[in-house]
Amino acid sequence: MLMDIRMLGCGSAFAKEFYNNNAIVYAGGKKLLLDCGTTAHVAMRKLGISLPELDGVLVTHIHADHVGGLEELAFQMKFQFKRRIPLYIADTLTGILWEHSLRGGLEQEGLLSLSDYFDVRPLQEGRPYEVLPGLTAELLRTPHIPGKLSYSILFGPSFFYSSDMVFEPDLLRQLVAERGVKTIFHDCQLEPPGVVHTCLPQLLTLPEDLQRKIYLMHYGDDQPAYAGRSGEMRFVEQHRLYSF
Numbered sequence: 034m035l036m037d038i039r040m041l042g043c044g045s046a047f048a049k050e051f052y053n054n055n056a057i058v059y060a061g062g063k064k065l066l067l068d069c070g071t072t073a074h075v076a077m078r079k080l081g082i083s084l085p086e087l088d089g090v091l092v093t094h095i096h097a098d099h100v101g102g103l104e105e106l107a108f109q110m111k112f113q114f115k116r117r118i119p120l121y122i123a124d125t126l127t128g129i130l131w132e133h134s135l136r137g138g139l140e141q142e143g144l145l146s147l148s149d150y151f152d153v154r155p156l157q158e159g160r161p162y163e164v165l166p167g168l169t170a171e172l173l174r175t176p177h178i179p180g181k182l183s184y185s186i187l188f189g190p191s192f193f194y195s196s197d198m199v200f201e202p203d204l205l206r207q208l209v210a211e212r213g214v215k216t217i218f219h220d221c222q223l224e225p226p227g228v229v230h231t232c233l234p235q236l237l238t239l240p241e242d243l244q245r246k247i248y249l250m251h252y253g254d255d256q257p258a259y260a261g262r263s264g265e266m267r268f269v270e271q272h273r274l275y276s277f
């Protein structure tokens with residue numbers, strides 16, 4: 034077994050029935066928090082996961098449903114648990130995360146940078162890094178919002194986790210054909226048009242053998258109405274443990 038993954042939430046940014054689309058990745062007996070949105074701390078509490086259990090946090094891009102819980106993570110780790118947790122993030126995003134998102138809350142006398150709170154591990158796109166024992170993560174820049182950096186992740190040899198991204202059918206085909214990807218967790222806006230996300234009707238145009246590899250996440254509160262309407266693709270269930 035390569036890795037396990039449990040979504041803390043599968044909801045879109047504004048979903049109220051589902052938590053933010055964040056996850057815990059398990060490998061080698063360790064835990065990686067994958068994005069840390071506004072609802073991440075409540076969702077972890079529901080699952081009985083306490084912050085000292087985390088062995089790292091990886092951030093895909095800077096939207097509140099993916100980074101809105103980082104201030105609490107930083108403060109709790111700094112002052113309550115007295116630990117600098119590894120923060121894996123694209124090298125292009127470290128400055129933006131601090132200057133445009135976290136600095137307002139975290140900066141104080143003696144604490145002037147991201148590194149004062151986190152053990153920052155900048156990742157270069159296209160290179161694999163060991164983020165948990167025996168598990169690598171490779172960032173792939175994928176399009177989301179015009180002018181905004183966002184990175185999807187290839188875990189190990191065969192698990193692709195989309196960040197928020199627009200429909201990129203050629204990339205999905207290439208990942209399977211050339212990179213050996215066997216499983217894809219993909220964001221999915223249920224109703225078109227897919228302007229900054231991939232929407233379900235677009236994913237339904239993919240060939241069935243590719244659809245069978247895809248699990249849908251980052252969906253809206255109306256997801257139950259789509260049961261049986263996702264072709265060969267399955268919806269990820271939040272809090273369920275998946276092994277790949």
Ligand SMILES: O=c1ccn([C@@H]2O[C@@H]3COP(=O)(O)O[C@H]3[C@H]2O)c(=O)[nH]1
Pocket residue numbers: 045046096097098178197229
């Ligand atoms: O140009 C824009 C920018 C943003 N948005 C909305 O804001 C949300 C931010 O989080 P998200 O990336 O999960 O989803 C985004 C969309 O729902 C949008 O519709 N168009």
Ligand SMILES: [Zn+2]
Pocket residue numbers: 045046054096098099197251
């Ligand atoms: Zn999002």
Ligand SMILES: [Zn+2]
Pocket residue numbers: 094096177197
């Ligand atoms: Zn986003």
